Amino acid sequence: MPPQPDAAPPPLPPELAPLLPTDPVTIGPFRVIGRLGSGGMGAVYGALDAEHRCVAVKVIHAEHVRRPEYRELFAREAELVSRIDAECTPRFLGADPNAPEPWLATEFVPGRTLQQHVREFGPLDEAALRAFAAGTAEALAAIHAAGVVHLDVKPGNIMLAPDGPKVLDFGIARAIGDTTDKNVYGTPGWAAPERLDRQPGTPAADMFAWGGLIVFAATGRSPFGTGTSAELLERVRAGDCDLTGVPEELMELVARALSTDPEARPTAVEAFHTVLALDTVAADAIEEPGEDAAAIHRKRLRALLHRVWTGFDAAGHRPELWMALGTAAGGVGVAAGGAAALATQGTAGGGAAAGSGKLVGTASAAGGGASWGAGAGTLTKSATVTAAGTGLSGKAMLTVAAGATAAAVAGGWLVGRAVTDQPLLPFTDPEPSATAALAPSPEEDEKEGQEVRFRNLTLWFPEDWTVHVIEDIEFVGFGPDHEGREIVDDWIAAHPPGNPGCAEVDWNHWEWPAALVECPHIRILGPGGITYGGAVYEPITEEPDAGLFAPSQNPLPCIPGIDAYEADPASFPGQSPLVEELAPVGDRSALYREYLTPCGNPDGRDPELLYYTQRSWFLPESQILIVDEYGIEDIDAILADGEFASRSEED
Template sequence: MTQPAPQPPLPAGFTPLAPGDPLAIGPFAVVGRIGAGGMGAVYGALDPSGGHVAVKVIHPKYAGDPAYRAQFAREAELLSRVDAECAPAFLGADPAAPQPWLATSFVTGRTLRRHVAAAGVLAGAELTAFAAGTAEALAAVHAAGITHRDVKPANIILSPEGPRVLDFGIARATDDTGEEQGLYGTPGWVAPERLDGRPATPAVDVFAWGGLVVYAATGHGPFGTGDSGTLLARTRAGRPDTEGVPEELRPLVAAALSAEPADRPTAAEALAALLDLAAAGAPGDPRGRLRALLAAAWHGFEGGRGAGPWIAAASLLSLSSAVAGGAGGAAGGLAAGGAAGG
């Protein structure tokens, strides 16, 4: 009896598709699962040209809820506005599909949290490049009229090409004055004005960005460790710990962590200061200067998650037929940069 040919291995960090998972989502052929949460799942997929894509899909039980569907449509609309060197590219969405989906370019690599745990902290020009890249992404987000509201180490991927800011699940238009349904964010990363009930502005992202740089440089957050109550109390007290941040970065980081939003720099100002500090590129082109800094300083970051050949179970030859036929029956999916886990 002829034995079936062995299937190619899944990319690193992927898990096999479960029964009922889609084989195609919109124009994308699904390869494997990246992760799943309470509201949906994120899949690794191939576009018609073989490009690597992350697709996020809402669970069917939530797809029938108009409120969840509307929230998902807002997320897709906000993400479509962002054009940044250090954020994943938006590739499309269908909030009206039976299972709403959105897709972005897939970002390979480890999260900041996992990198620090496995390989240690960042230092020197590498740390400056990290700070500049994440500031650039937030500056682009803010220029698009968006506040991210969930900047933290688990939402930053250190890809081989540079840091990437992911996960716009609780992002909100900066000019959205509608009532919020509670306080969102992670203790230790939520700005103090939010704890006082004041609205989220781009300054809350800058506050969290300051914490990111502390974490990248020291391995701990700006308010240490502890339970939620302890972290929130330290945040209210307004005494972040920046010990261990290099002297040349500490004034900028301390300003970003100021208790009062008005005392913080904007993300664009932080980016400009860092590019000047690094003497990167020619003045007048922040994105080009950032590319020069990353080219000079960002080396040795492995792909990790998502590494390996991306070949659908039936091989690449089945891609066009799977997409054309909608194999698996899922007419929807959502991809938010492929972020999954910490």
């Protein structure tokens, strides 16, 4: 019986956050069900394919779609991910980097990240740890054999799925040998010491992080402890790690992996084979006549996971809930807005077409991940100040016939391998082929726009932006602890055109006067704003709970044009960031964070606080803080394109 008009909607699965009014209903051939996560560059959605299978689909934020450099990065990620085949990575399903709104799809991986599992249940036992070490090493070996380096291996990017560990998130992966990007990406305490000196990423950098993973999985703590980013980086450079609690059988391998000398670290293949050999049952797996070594090792890994990988559930994931939501939203498969026709015999359609078809040869749901994790499901839509936006549309796509094993390109669509009983095997070639490296990026164009210098950072804003340089402002907090501690400092506000509300703002007030909510802008602050810009005028620091810019004793009205949410008090992250990672500002790496920020309901109907997302980039060494409360178009690219003065100029 069809659903009644007044029927309650199906419950939202715990791994999904609700869709925003601006979110797409379909992406390519997929029906969007909910949000899995979001970061500085893009968002990841949970979706269903034409066969009702759960899929993770990544897209670029709308404000980045028009910039060629972001499309190039996205296309590179899709090309790199399409090369990889392993037991312990999500299967690549396809991508359309040339679509009006580019997208990339992998299988959805249910479960908890290693970070979440250790927080909820503690370290892994010895048998599970051995399987975890073998599985993650196998994944990295396959990644490296495909000519790729991951460069962001950390507990938050490893999913403990019911069928084994999965290495996720290739957002900053690079081709082996790629020297075109000198920026340092990664997470403090997990990025290898040579990366901190801006050396190109190599497989040895991933193995450094692998060693840290094993310590974390075995003990529940990072090998380099806790502290500020500067403290963690100092310990990494010095090799000051704590391996107490690592099982003796893994100690020597882990110690080598965490060496400050990249040449001393084991390769992923060596680590995989060494750990696998520790399991005598797996080592005795039956070999078929004529099987090569790669197939035998993969069979042994499967046997090990089947025998000891127990007690890891899907963390509440139920595919039937996704299907119920898809049905409630109007059906699953290729919707009218998707305009994608799927071939059924491995042929490619030549453009958008009507109708529907069948995606042949894909696997049952088991892959994909996101930065918010299960906690994102605690946010529920409460009030939307304004709602606007467009959906994403797809293109004709190529379908892989069952039994296909090679990636192909047709009609702009990159197609992943089909699932077979004998998938492509890694490790058959110890060295990446000469074709593995990507072509270098084109030379940068001469910078255009308004040149603005703040402290040691120069940025170029578009000519039609308005930039306010506010000089000699007195920064001070309120209360007895702040009396007589004024800091006279400058700050900058910049906003794109088409914002008449900005004309009413008195920019001499550095804190958050109510008039500012009508003016979408970014703020660039120095020591004054950093010292008094935190909650209740406390300092902004590198500590996770001290990064929210909120220099006020009371929340302001919610910002027009920004979606506001209620939060479940039982699972609300408080002042902890939703996202915390490194992001490029010029040739340096800023601490990029996203926080839920409280605001008052603008219509006064609900006395409870609402929340929206605040983004910030913190450069403690330069004493610069950039804050974006509005999702300003192009700001990520403006910051990445900035330039810092040389050390001699700074001195």
